[in-house]
Amino acid sequence: MNEFLTRRQVVAGMGLLGLGLLAGCDGSTTALDFKYGKDLSNKIMGRTFKLTDTDGEVRTLSSYRGLMPMVFFGFTQCPAVCPTALARAAQIKKLMGEDGKTLQVIFITVDPERDTPQILDAYIKQFDPTFVALRGSLEDTAHVAKEFGVFYEKVPAGNTYTMSHTATSFVFDSRGNLRLGLSPSLSAKQCAEDLLTVMEVC
Amino acid sequence: MNALLNAVSRSLASRACGVVLLAGVSLGAVAQTRVEDPWVRATVAGQPSSGAFMRITADTDSTLLSVTSPVAKDVQIHEMSMTNDVMRMGPVDAVPLPAGKTVALDPEGYHVMLMGLNGQIKEGDQVPLALTVKNAKGETEVLNVSAPARSAATMDMQHDHEMTH
Numbered sequence: 598m599n600e601f602l603t604r605r606q607v608v609a610g611m612g613l614l615g616l617g618l619l620a621g622c623d624g625s626t627t628a629l630d631f632k633y634g635k636d637l638s639n640k641i642m643g644r645t646f647k648l649t650d651t652d653g654e655v656r657t658l659s660s661y662r663g664l665m666p667m668v669f670f671g672f673t674q675c676p677a678v679c680p681t682a683l684a685r686a687a688q689i690k691k692l693m694g695e696d697g698k699t700l701q702v703i704f705i706t707v708d709p710e711r712d713t714p715q716i717l718d719a720y721i722k723q724f725d726p727t728f729v730a731l732r733g734s735l736e737d738t739a740h741v742a743k744e745f746g747v748f749y750e751k752v753p754a755g756n757t758y759t760m761s762h763t764a765t766s767f768v769f770d771s772r773g774n775l776r777l778g779l780s781p782s783l784s785a786k787q788c789a790e791d792l793l794t795v796m797e798v799c
Numbered sequence: 800m801n802a803l804l805n806a807v808s809r810s811l812a813s814r815a816c817g818v819v820l821l822a823g824v825s826l827g828a829v830a831q832t833r834v835e836d837p838w839v840r841a842t843v844a845g846q847p848s849s850g851a852f853m854r855i856t857a858d859t860d861s862t863l864l865s866v867t868s869p870v871a872k873d874v875q876i877h878e879m880s881m882t883n884d885v886m887r888m889g890p891v892d893a894v895p896l897p898a899g900k901t902v903a904l905d906p907e908g909y910h911v912m913l914m915g916l917n918g919q920i921k922e923g924d925q926v927p928l929a930l931t932v933k934n935a936k937g938e939t940e941v942l943n944v945s946a947p948a949r950s951a952a953t954m955d956m957q958h959d960h961e962m963t964h
Contacts, residue, residue, distance in 0.1 A: 673843075676850025677879050677906035678886045680840060684952045711847070719843035724952045752889045755873050757848075757914055761887040780884050 626774045631794055633787040634768075635778040643668070643767050643775040646741045648705065648731035651718035656731055658773050664701040665795060667779075668767040670747045672708035673720045678764045678781055679704075683724040686766070688785035689792065690725060696796060699771065702728040707749040707762050709738055768792060770799040832857040832896070832932050837946035839926045840953070844919050851911035851928060851946055854903050857896040860935045864893050867929045872915030874928075879908060896932065924948040 626638045637643070647657050658666070667686060671679035683704065690697035704721050706712040709732045712720075717730035733741065742749055749762035766788070768777040776795050779788050837853035848871075855863060866874045878891045894909050896902050904910050911928065913920075920926060930942040 673846055674848045675888075676840065676848075676877070676910050676912060678881070680951050680953075681906050687952060713845070716843060716845045720846065720951070723843060723950070748885055752887075754875055754877065754890045754912070755914065757873075759877060759888045759890075759912070761885065761889075763884060764881065764886040765884045778884075781881065781886070782884075 626776075629776060629794060629798060631777060631791045633783050634780070634791040637767070637775050637778050640775060643745045643769075646705070646731075646744060648733040648737060648741065649714075651714040651721070651730055653714070656729075658769065661701050661703070661769075662773055663699075663771050665699045665771055665792065666701045666703050666769045666773075667792075668703045668705060668745070668769075669764075670705050670707050670742065670745070670749065670762055671764075672706055672760050672762070673712050673716055674708065675760065675762075680724075682764060682766060682781055683721070683728070685785045685788065686728070687725045689789045690727075692785055692789040693792065696793065699796065700792065704728060704730040705738075705741060706730065706732045707738060707742065707747075708760055709733060709735060768795055770795050772799050774799070831859060831934055831940060832861060832930075832942055834930065834942055834944050835901075837928065837944045838953075839913065839920060839924075839946045839948045840951050841922045841924070841948040842916065842920045842951070846919070847916055848912060848914045849916065849920055850906070851913060851926065852903075852905050853911075853944065853946065854901050854905075855894075855896055855930075855932075856899065856901045857932065857934070858898060860898045861896040862893045862933045863896055863902075864931045864933055864939070866911045866931070868913055868927060870917055870920065870926050871913035872917070875912045875914060877910055877912045879906070879910065881907075898935075920948045922948055922950050 628638050629636050645658055647655060650656050669682050686702045690700050693700060706717060712732060717732060721728045721730040745767060747763040749760060751758040752761055764781040766779040767775060768779065770776050777791055833856045835854040839851045840849050842849045866876065868874050875890045876894055877888055880887050894902060926946045926948060928944045928946055930944060931939055932942060933939045
């Protein structure tokens with residue numbers, strides 16, 4: 598309960614009351630009925646992360662409070678699922694119109710050894726200039742992946758390696774509660790519909 | 800919701816799906832293997848690898864053995880699979896090309912990995928690829944293909960877009 602009050606105060610303090618006026622933004626995390634995605638409202642996961650953005654700023658989940666963060670794990674040398682998911686995210690944002698302005702797409706690299714801030718910045722911006730990419734040390738990366746229940750591993754490929762990883766997009770409400778898991782098999786339109794459900798709640 | 804649907808239909812309409820037919824190197828005989836719609840994903844500066852995609856149809860049971868390209872030091876064929884939303888990736892030795900069946904090298908399955916790129920691949924660049932295919936008789940042919948580079952933000956065909964063959 599104390600945590601709930603603190604959250605309210607933080608949100609009020611940030612002048613984001615407008616979002617709170619939407620029906621049901623009461624800080625509760627009751628299960629939501631999504632048409633396509635997986636409800637993660639009551640999962641003990643993805644509560645926190647502390648990583649660095651491509652400008653060298655430390656970012657945590659609360660850096661994006663008031664926005665609806667959508668987190669995807671991947672690596673820039675990923676030929677298929679990562680660019681597909683990010684292109685889909687850009688399309689979702691467009692489909693949502695004005696509401697899409699609250700969608701904050703966050704790409705977390707599982708390959709911090711090769712994904713330098715420079716490469717990550719150029720990579721993420723080509724999908725949408727508002728998207729951000731975060732990276733951490735190998736330990737940070739392992740920690741954040743564990744927090745989200747995300748699997749990743751290096752796969753040897755000739756003299757180098759490629760990677761396998763979980764391809765779910767994780768969506769938080771504007772209060773920082775994890776709400777929704779979107780499968781890579783869903784279309785942009787299906788995702789957008791479920792994101793509107795998250796927005797109706799908070 | 801109407802705005803949403805309109806946006807989707809606009810997006811569908813704008814996607815005219817051009818199919819490029821490239822005849823293989825045929826030495827007097829009919830082409831044994833056909834490569835359609837090859838493309839490479841453009842890269843950002845410093846990105847050391849990219850993927851190439853296409854559709855291949857062989858008229859006899861054949862195998863795609865290898866691919867080479869002057870733009871990359873190492874070219875491999877990888878296979879991606881998705882189980883419970885976990886994407887798994889890894890190199891394969893060869894890709895079977897059953898007679899008459901179109902095999903897609905697309906972001907959903909097999910693809911060509913261009914690794915150790917010699918430079919940035921920009922949108923619109925033409926990337927030469929040489930595919931070595933072995934037919935049922937054990938004869939090999941080399942198919943030379945020029946694959947245009949498309950924006951990395953290209954949606955692959957499966958999502959939201961009806962693919963017509």
